[in-house]
Amino acid sequence: MGRIRQQGPQPMIRDAANAAQAAKAGPAVSVRGVDMDFGAGPLAVADAGFDLARGRFLTILGPSGSGKTTLLRMIAGFQTPTRGEIFINGEPVSKVAPHQRAIGMVFQKLALFPHLTAAQNVAFPLKMRRFDARGIPARVEQFLDLVRLGGLGGRRIHELSGGQQQRVAIARALVFQPDLLLLDEPLAALDRKLREEMQLEFRRIQRELGVTTINVTHDQREALVMSDEVIVMEAGRIQQNARPVDLYRDPANAFVANFIGVTSFLPGRVAPGGLECGGILCPGTPRQALAAGTPARGAIRAEQIRMAADGAALAGLDFRLQGQVRDAIFEGERQLYEVVLPALGGIAVQVYHHDASDFALTAPGQTVTVGWNRRDMILFPAAVP
């Protein structure tokens, strides 16, 4: 890694060596109070703010229209924030054109140059950024090796498979050693097997080079698998910024709880020790302090609910309840049940069950017992109507 850092002139933003040294201490990327107003409707991005430390992998996760791509495009320099400022290595960049930022970007449709070979695509940023021409072939070869495309440099883009094209796009975005790598949903178009392979591949390359990376996706699995940190966005606002594990275990609000994983919600009121729902106290823990009697929703994940035909099997749980299986969906590695709970006013919860030997036992219509522990249901204040 250190070996290649020494070749060629440095990208423009890093021209002053001591400025770069000073910046090393601060975050690699810093977004402060950024708004984006497209004129019509609500703000596309509202009051976005976060810091990203050097070498970290951040994923911005959100449904389509949540403003995640707009935020990424502002960091890349294709759009200028209506309000607020973005700092890269401590420098404000709003007035810096994309081609003057030291940012590598992998685009959604890759945007490879079809009239050039794989190697020429990778050499393109080096030529545009006026690297020493004598060093270019070696550098290109090195990065083609890094993405495991050694020997395929002479191929035209259309002679490469989808996965190989992805690799060319990664090499092209990284070869000039940018301060920051941006990924604009480049994996969205791949089939599942290849996508999962490339997720690990991105992760490997990112760790190997230690480049600060921001990835944008709507795929929660991708966000959890690849990232050091995840930001969840919805309706232009950042909902939560946390490590993947914390995001999953401790969602900040009902939106995040619902967006990640398969979650059931029980409506009711806060009561000591849990949620009062249909006259029954369901054990749960509030995310933040909530006064008793406050309208609330209890969120519980499908894999935290236990289920058995015989209630005695669930004796150790904090809470047990009878229900009736309404639907059973076979998902291969597990089975997803929809269980109606008459005692709670006929609410249905979703339950994952992994024990393959039980599949035959629980067919739709069957009566079962479900149950969970207090810590597994999180209470959120009910959305204001």
Added chain:
Amino acid sequence: MRPSRAEYPYRWRLMDRLEAAADRLFPRRWSRWTGWLMLAPALLLVAVLLIGLVQIADASLHTLDRKTFRTSAAYSLDNYRAALDQGVYLAVLWRSVLGAAIVTLLTLLLAFPYGYVMVRTRSSNLRKLLLIALFLPFFIGQVVRAYGWLIILGNGGLVNDLLGLVGVPPQRLLFNYPAVLFGLVQYMLPFAVLMLAPALTAIPEETEAAAGSLGANWLRTLWHVVLPMARPGLVGAGLVVVSLTLTDFAMPAILGGGGQDFIANAIYDQFFRTSDQGLGAALTLLLVGIGSLVVGAVFTAFGAGTLAMGRART
């Protein structure tokens, strides 16, 4: 139950009737010939054209006897010799070829930014304006347009009036080579833009953004990315403009005032003024030959561009 109109629109019913009628006229078991049947009219046209070309080739091999005004019975190459020996025809040939080259170059230079803005602009009003400005000249024939330039560029025309206002004496703007080339460029521009636009549309904006993020300013993006990717369109547009210019008649005739003839004008004179069919036919074949050579050379050097349709995708 009779299906309602919403479920089974009239258009489908009409198609059913037409299909039934077509089935009676051209039974389904002949369907392997349907393609050829549809090609037949076009093939017929090309065949007629080929027959005409053979007849012209035949005519070009008989010389005209100036005393009797009858064509010789014997075959000879005298007409070609005449066409290539006399300086006047060589000058006309050279003027046409050079003109085609200059006009093509200028037209592509002007059509590229026009097409690019038309394809890329975010303002639908600007796009509409550019499209209307492009199509309007199509409704005005070439002759009328050339005549319009006569009025504007004439000695007492608009341009000389304006020059007079700033104290410039009247200029002779018409009946010279630049006037002919100017008229031709103006005439060819819409063809070139229309040939270029699809190729420019096919370049994703993301690709240009990518070039920017990789460190290319707009000029280098244009040179290294947009122009190479637009090559099929440039080749297609260039071929159309070259062949239309090389064979143009009206612009040299009207804006050249008889002193700036292209090959087509010389051919016209042989057929309809001096009635020397043989020489006219020889010039015609020379024109066909030169045109084919130019197109062939471009094909070999750059590929067939958009004219290759689905084939050569490189």
